[in-house]
Amino acid sequence: MYDTIVESAFRRDVVQGLSASQKTLSSKYFYNAAGDELFRQIMACPEYYLSRAEEQLLRDHSAAMVRACAKRLGYFDIVELGAGDGSKTVHLLREALQQGCIHQYIPIDIPASSVDYLLHTLAPQLPGLAIEGIVGEYLPALDQALTASQRPKLVLFLGATIGNLLPAEAWAFCWQLRERLRPGNLLLVGFDLKKDPATILAAYNDQAGLTSAFNLNLLQHINDELGGNFEVGAFAHYPVCDPATGACKSYLISQCAQRVTLDDGTAFEFAPGEAIYMEVSQKYSVAEIEELGRTARFLSVHTFFDAQQRFVDVLWQRG
Ligand SMILES: C[S@@+](CC[C@H](N)C(=O)[O-])C[C@H]1O[C@@H](n2cnc3c(N)ncnc32)[C@H](O)[C@@H]1O
Incomplete structure (x- = not known):
């Protein structure tokens, strides 16, 4: 169906x-099965700095991120929009398990093959974590995840996937996310920062x-x-x-x-x-990201940078 x-x-x-x-x-x-496999290879290629930058960022800051979330949410679920292979998210999930504050991880993606791959690769790395994938489009699948339980939610939108929307579309998407989230829920979004255009162009060529x-x-x-x-x-x-x-x-x-x-x-x-x-x-400047969060009526909790300041994950709260 x-x-x-x-x-x-x-x-x-x-x-x-x-x-x-x-x-x-x-x-x-x-992102069909072949597209997923190619994207996994892109993430590992020397020019595509984005994945390495965000992975390092998550390795370095997962403990602080989870503490910031647990302080605001207590015991919570993590919902991930466009989860892909989850290879970076694993750092955050492991930390949330260690800090004992996660109930369930709910990855969302369009291809069933992608969600299957993720379940098969993540589950053995995270014993004890309940994982319930949803195959579907971001917003209807998010609605499903949000109505499945009353537990507080941290929603992830990583990998600079927000950059696949033009700025006005990104604002509209953030607004739609905010309308769905309950007061106090958190959103962690990955943005690629403006930098030497030659470096950016090489990543896509x-x-x-x-x-x-x-x-x-x-x-x-x-x-x-x-x-x-x-x-x-x-x-x-x-x-x-x-x-x-x-x-x-x-x-x-x-x-x-x-x-x-x-x-x-x-x-x-x-x-x-x-x-x-x-x-x-x-690509965004830090000021543009702050403006986007503010105009979509999110409260900024923290901005996490990778060591070379190429990439940020921003933690926003629905007021
Ligand atoms: C750029 S990849 C990022 C994957 C992963 N978040 C990461 O950081 O490596 C974008 C992901 O979003 C998924 N995606 C794209 N559009 C989507 C939509 N409308 N609804 C659900 N998933 C979508 C793709 O299938 C893909 O897995």
Whole structure:
């Protein structure tokens, strides 16, 4: 049932996106089983500093984070939006277990394969922790997690995933999160900070071609699930970084004039050099993050930096 809804939403979004004057595909469809595996490889590649920075941050600050949460929430559940492989979250969960303040961990993600992978890899590392995954979209799945128990919640949104929204969308998303959370609940959000644009651009244009393969995999995903006939090699990955706005955007560029169809006969024409807008990875200054939290009406509890000040996890409280 869920798979059917997901398939029809995927088709609707692909048709809408590729019919727009600026063709676009939603980055949430990057993450099928192949996309998950590619993202795990990206996280380990030398240019993609984000994961290493946030992992170090979590290693260094998990104890303080958990103390800050336990002080405000007592005994609580951790809900994670877009949990991925949970390889960084494990530090926080281990610490919460040690401090005896966590009841349950509820990871949320779209692909069932991702949630299964996470359950199989995390459970043996965290004996005694109750883990209940939810396959679904952020907000409906969060509603499910919030209504499942009255216990206080810490909601995680890590990995600079908030950067996959443009700033106005990020604000709207934070506002929607705030409306759902109960007074006193906490939100921990990971942001990638503005820095040398060459460093940022390299992270999305790695030498091994993993980010390119990750973007192109979405065309293959369309071929596999919607009966598309994309010639994947006829598109090229093209990232650009604007240091003024902090937006690093990825495009796929059509290498020739081509026509692509889906199994229901829907057709899309591509001119040579035409771009499909794939994803934004928005970078923030600390002041912009503070402004975002304030205008979404969260109270700032603490800002945790990695040692090289490349990345922050901010802890906000719903007032
Ligand atoms: C950039 S990855 C980050 C993964 C992990 N949080 C980390 O820090 O390594 C984004 C994750 O969010 C998930 N995701 C993207 N859009 C989503 C949505 N609308 N609802 C639920 N999960 C989503 C993806 O499947 C993916 O696992």
